[in-house]
Amino acid sequence: MDASFIHFTGGQTGAWQVTGMTPVIGPALDAVAAIDLHTATELLPSNGTWTLRGFSSNVRYAEKTEVEQLRAIQSGLGRPEAICAALIPIRKSAAWWALAQDERRQIFEAQSHHTATGLQYLPAIARKLYHCRDIGEPFDFLTWFEYAPMHESAFDALVAALRQSPEWQYVDWEVDIRLTLQA
Amino acid sequence: MDASFIHFTGGQTGAWQVTGMTPVIGPALDAVAAIDLHTATELLPSNGTWTLRGFSSNVRYAEKTEVEQLRAIQSGLGRPEAICAALIPIRKSAAWWALAQDERRQIFEAQSHHTATGLQYLPAIARKLYHCRDIGEPFDFLTWFEYAPMHESAFDALVAALRQSPEWQYVDWEVDIRLTLQA
Numbered sequence: 001m002d003a004s005f006i007h008f009t010g011g012q013t014g015a016w017q018v019t020g021m022t023p024v025i026g027p028a029l030d031a032v033a034a035i036d037l038h039t040a041t042e043l044l045p046s047n048g049t050w051t052l053r054g055f056s057s058n059v060r061y062a063e064k065t066e067v068e069q070l071r072a073i074q075s076g077l078g079r080p081e082a083i084c085a086a087l088i089p090i091r092k093s094a095a096w097w098a099l100a101q102d103e104r105r106q107i108f109e110a111q112s113h114h115t116a117t118g119l120q121y122l123p124a125i126a127r128k129l130y131h132c133r134d135i136g137e138p139f140d141f142l143t144w145f146e147y148a149p150m151h152e153s154a155f156d157a158l159v160a161a162l163r164q165s166p167e168w169q170y171v172d173w174e175v176d177i178r179l180t181l182q183a
Numbered sequence: 184m185d186a187s188f189i190h191f192t193g194g195q196t197g198a199w200q201v202t203g204m205t206p207v208i209g210p211a212l213d214a215v216a217a218i219d220l221h222t223a224t225e226l227l228p229s230n231g232t233w234t235l236r237g238f239s240s241n242v243r244y245a246e247k248t249e250v251e252q253l254r255a256i257q258s259g260l261g262r263p264e265a266i267c268a269a270l271i272p273i274r275k276s277a278a279w280w281a282l283a284q285d286e287r288r289q290i291f292e293a294q295s296h297h298t299a300t301g302l303q304y305l306p307a308i309a310r311k312l313y314h315c316r317d318i319g320e321p322f323d324f325l326t327w328f329e330y331a332p333m334h335e336s337a338f339d340a341l342v343a344a345l346r347q348s349p350e351w352q353y354v355d356w357e358v359d360i361r362l363t364l365q366a
Contacts, residue, residue: 004319041319043226055317060243063285101288102246131317134238136187136224 003039005055006130008087008142010035011048016085016179024163026091026173035087035179043135052089054130054142061108066115073119075126075146082126082146083181086155088174089139096170097133112165121158124151139173186222188238189313191270191325193218194231199268199362207346209274209356218270218362226318235272237313237325244291249298256302258309258329265309265329266364269338271357272322279353280316295348304341307334322356 010018010032017034032049043053059067075082096104108114118127126146133140147155159176162168193201193215200217215232226236242250258265279287291297301310309329316323330338342359345351 002319004317057317058280059284061284064283067283097241100247100250101242101244105284134187134240134314135226135318136185 003041005040005043005053006142007038007040007044007047008035008052008054009038009048010050010052014048015182017182018177019180020176020178022176024174024176025171026175029089029175029177034182035177052087052132052139052142053135053137054132055135056128057131061105062115066109066119069119070115070122073122075123077126077128077144077146079126079146079148081148084147084149084152084155085179085181086143086145086159087177087179088143088145088159089177090141090143090171091133091139091173092141092170093172107167107170112162112167114162114165114167117158117161117165121151121154124148125155125158186224188223188226188236189325190221190223190227190230191218191235191237192221192231193233193235197231198365200365201360202363203359203361205359207357207359208354209358212272212358212360217365218360235270235315235322235325236318236320237315238318239311240314244288245298249292249302252302253298253305256305258306260309260311260327260329262309262329262331264331267330267332267335267338268362268364269326269328269342270360270362271326271328271342272360273324273326273354274316274322274356275324275353276355290350290353295345295350297345297348297350300341300344300348304334304337307331308338308341 010029012033014034014036018032021029021031030049038044062070109116124147128144130142130144131140132142145155193212195216197217197219201215204212204214213232221227245253292299307330311327313325313327314323315325328338
């Protein structure tokens with residue numbers, strides 16, 4: 001069976017060194033020096049100072065033309081030059097989750113241009129989305145980004161644009177953790 | 184933290200007595216005499232002859248007007264008269280999961296009228312959907328239905344209608360387990 005779950009474990013040691021942790025909306029997470037990533041077929045218990053757990057899934061909002069655009073230009077994780085990363089756990093409000101599929105799609109793309117905005121920053125910024133609301137985790141999503149140092153300001157512009165979008169009125173907890181790959 | 188996971192454990196004993204197990208598409212499940220339901224905050228290991236594990240989630244396809252129609256007339260689980268149940272685990276093909284959101288929605292409702300068909304059988308048939316593809320389970324969905332004995336033929340008509348829909352061309356494993364509540 002494939003590894004279904006990813007575990008981000010914050011602690012004293014790990015492959016990725018923490019360079020900053022900023023509570024954007026809501027409370028901070030306990031400070032850690034490094035984050036390690038593990039995959040497993042079963043959910044592992046919390047380890048280190050904290051462990052955030054999630055799973056990847058099928059696309060939830062992207063339509064056919066958007067999926068094709070994304071697949072054509074997106075980068076994979078693990079590029080040698082992409083030694084900067086960001087782990088941004090996000091929780092959305094109960095009001096968001098009570099919305100029907102078409103209402104969420106309307107806010108996500110027609111109002112907030114989430115995919116269209118992200119496309120502007122490809123292929124420089126590689127991204128991967130993990131879901132975790134359904135498995136009882138404190139956050140709803142764990143968003144993971146990798147990029148080269150020269151693209152850090154572009155990444156800052158990307159998250160700034162999303163945070164100003166109508167979709168972000170439904171975000172009630174967000175922590176921005178920046179990392180560099182240990183040499 | 185709320186109980187995030189449901190566990191359907193098939194074995195020799197349990198709250199629901201098995202009255203029939205039919206492999207509709209693909210292989211059978213090992214025969215069991217009864218099924219027990221448990222909820223837990225963590226995924227529990229397999230127990231009994233087999234354990235199927237899943238979680239409930241937000242709606243994935245239903246639009247605002249459909250959600251309102253469903254909420255207005257659907258029944259909850261556990262009605263005293265609803266002593267019949269069906270557990271129907273379903274797996275969809277890789278081709279289904281590679282589709283974008285709008286393509287899946289098109290097949291699900293515009294072509295197959297999944298929600299519209301189900302609405303015709305409310306409030307007699309109570310239903311609950313559990314997801315399990317994302318947690319590495321053998322099936323993608325565990326669908327659970329409860330109804331009074333007088334509505335068994337209506338339930339048969341409902342599943343027959345769905346099995347003839349275009350959506351079901353993407354179903355590659357389905358087992359139909361019928362149950363009655365132990366007196």
